[in-house]
Amino acid sequence: MSILISWPIALKQQIKDRLCLTAGLPSAHPTSSAWQEPPASVATTQSKTLSPETDIAIIGSGITGTSVAHTLLNHPQASNLRVTILEARNACSGATGRNGGHLISDTCGHFEHLVGSLGTEEAVKILRFSEANIKELKTLIGQLDEQEKDAVEFREVIASSTLTDRSIVDSLRRSLTLLQEAVNKTALGYRLVEDGETIHVSDLAGKMPGSGDRS
Amino acid sequence: MEIEANTICVQNKYKYRDGLVVFEQEGVGALWPYRLITILQKHLLDTHAGRFSLETNTPVVSISHDENVSQNEPGYVLQTPRGTIRARKIIHCTNGYSSHLLPSLTGSLYPLRGTVSVQDPGHSFPRLGDKYSWTKIHTGGYNSETRYFTTGLYYAQQNVKTGEIVIGGESQEIENLLTSDDSQVAASARNHISSIVPKIFLDTDHAKTKKVWSGIMGFTADNLPMIGNLSRTTTGRTGTDEWIAAGFNGHGMDKCWLSGQAVARMAVGEDVPSWLPESFLVSEERLKACTPDAAADGMMSLFTDESSKL
Numbered sequence: 001m002s003i004l005i006s007w008p009i010a011l012k013q014q015i016k017d018r019l020c021l022t023a024g025l026p027s028a029h030p031t032s033s034a035w036q037e038p039p040a041s042v043a044t045t046q047s048k049t050l051s052p053e054t055d056i057a058i059i060g061s062g063i064t065g066t067s068v069a070h071t072l073l074n075h076p077q078a079s080n081l082r083v084t085i086l087e088a089r090n091a092c093s094g095a096t097g098r099n100g101g102h103l104i105s106d107t108c109g110h111f112e113h114l115v116g117s118l119g120t121e122e123a124v125k126i127l128r129f130s131e132a133n134i135k136e137l138k139t140l141i142g143q144l145d146e147q148e149k150d151a152v153e154f155r156e157v158i159a160s161s162t163l164t165d166r167s168i169v170d171s172l173r174r175s176l177t178l179l180q181e182a183v184n185k186t187a188l189g190y191r192l193v194e195d196g197e198t199i200h201v202s203d204l205a206g207k208m209p210g211s212g213d214r215s
Numbered sequence: 216m217e218i219e220a221n222t223i224c225v226q227n228k229y230k231y232r233d234g235l236v237v238f239e240q241e242g243v244g245a246l247w248p249y250r251l252i253t254i255l256q257k258h259l260l261d262t263h264a265g266r267f268s269l270e271t272n273t274p275v276v277s278i279s280h281d282e283n284v285s286q287n288e289p290g291y292v293l294q295t296p297r298g299t300i301r302a303r304k305i306i307h308c309t310n311g312y313s314s315h316l317l318p319s320l321t322g323s324l325y326p327l328r329g330t331v332s333v334q335d336p337g338h339s340f341p342r343l344g345d346k347y348s349w350t351k352i353h354t355g356g357y358n359s360e361t362r363y364f365t366t367g368l369y370y371a372q373q374n375v376k377t378g379e380i381v382i383g384g385e386s387q388e389i390e391n392l393l394t395s396d397d398s399q400v401a402a403s404a405r406n407h408i409s410s411i412v413p414k415i416f417l418d419t420d421h422a423k424t425k426k427v428w429s430g431i432m433g434f435t436a437d438n439l440p441m442i443g444n445l446s447r448t449t450t451g452r453t454g455t456d457e458w459i460a461a462g463f464n465g466h467g468m469d470k471c472w473l474s475g476q477a478v479a480r481m482a483v484g485e486d487v488p489s490w491l492p493e494s495f496l497v498s499e500e501r502l503k504a505c506t507p508d509a510a511a512d513g514m515m516s517l518f519t520d521e522s523s524k525l
Contacts, residue, residue: 024396046297058306059308060312061252069267099430101246152250160237161350190240
């Protein structure tokens, strides 16, 4: 009888061992991300001395921390609050300063799974949340001056995905079907285009029949 | 598995080398996130200089809570190399690094290192960066000989001014994937991303990799973000005013801004916004289910077909 542990069990244990490691501070010598060149004017900004006290300490200066600060500083009931962002490294040097630079939704592709695990209502809520985020960022970009807009290089694009596995294609088809059944219209357009004799198009942006706006 | 012969739509329009179908999303974008966020930070500094500061290169080394302060005094004590700062409330926007200051999140919200590159696609590849962005998705896998995980996801955009492609994707060993250290790119990851462009796109046989870097994402055991108030059990501290918005599972740009808005509003006493998905709220009950075992199962099913056998 073989006494070798089959690789999936050994692999899962190796994964668990890695997962049980507590994260360290962000590395003091990170790899250089092209997005962060040239460095922004605020890249190494600091007060002359660290204030001994603040009202709200935000830890992290990526997109999330910046949104928290933005919300607090513009909040009508919080106009006296002192807000401090504490960032381990240079401004925005984490995932926001290292990613692929896309503003797209992943909810549609996951819709089947989300419906199965959370129910249709919550899956739709997640879709709306994702679409609303995209709209909000587009609005923020629209409020920048021309020089800033030029720097941000935002383009509205068609985000294409090529899928090479039938199982993934079938799952996406099921997700699209569930989405069509769940909502009347979506803020973004979602289309599946298949080569061959027929082109399957599921364009949900405002073209679906239905009994009124259920959004 | 055979890839069907390609036709006009898949090849000529998007320049993909292969695919059974193309999925299109309309109304979305490509941008330079670092510039957007640092511009917004500059605006906040210019507008609110009196009460807002951005302290870069000021790592929070530890947090403690002083129970004995009066109600009007800030009770949290944050230690940094530049000195101590006290605060009434703390909002953790630390994504993959969150367990450093919240050790009980270890295994529930974990760091995962991704790989991104800038590549010159060569003269034959057209300028399409103002119209399209690209993703390739195939079933991921684990190769027990090489020990590489391949996630099967590649994402690319093209700079309109330079024609350069920014493309990311993973194939590397588990100890290189599950780490919070972005000071390295594993040789496996670098080799993989450096050779992938001609495999995904047509007319890119002479593509040249200009730069490769890594970055730390924050994944959660249940693949949903974690937003909200942190209990004393979770923080291990006596205060009740620590909050979190983190764990975006490698897909944050369409979630982070409103997540930050939601947690900020909750932290100053508002109800949970009605538009925030309840499944994103953090709770002790939810964290109890977010075990390393559950996280490993999630990863296994993401990358292999073996999870159902375990």
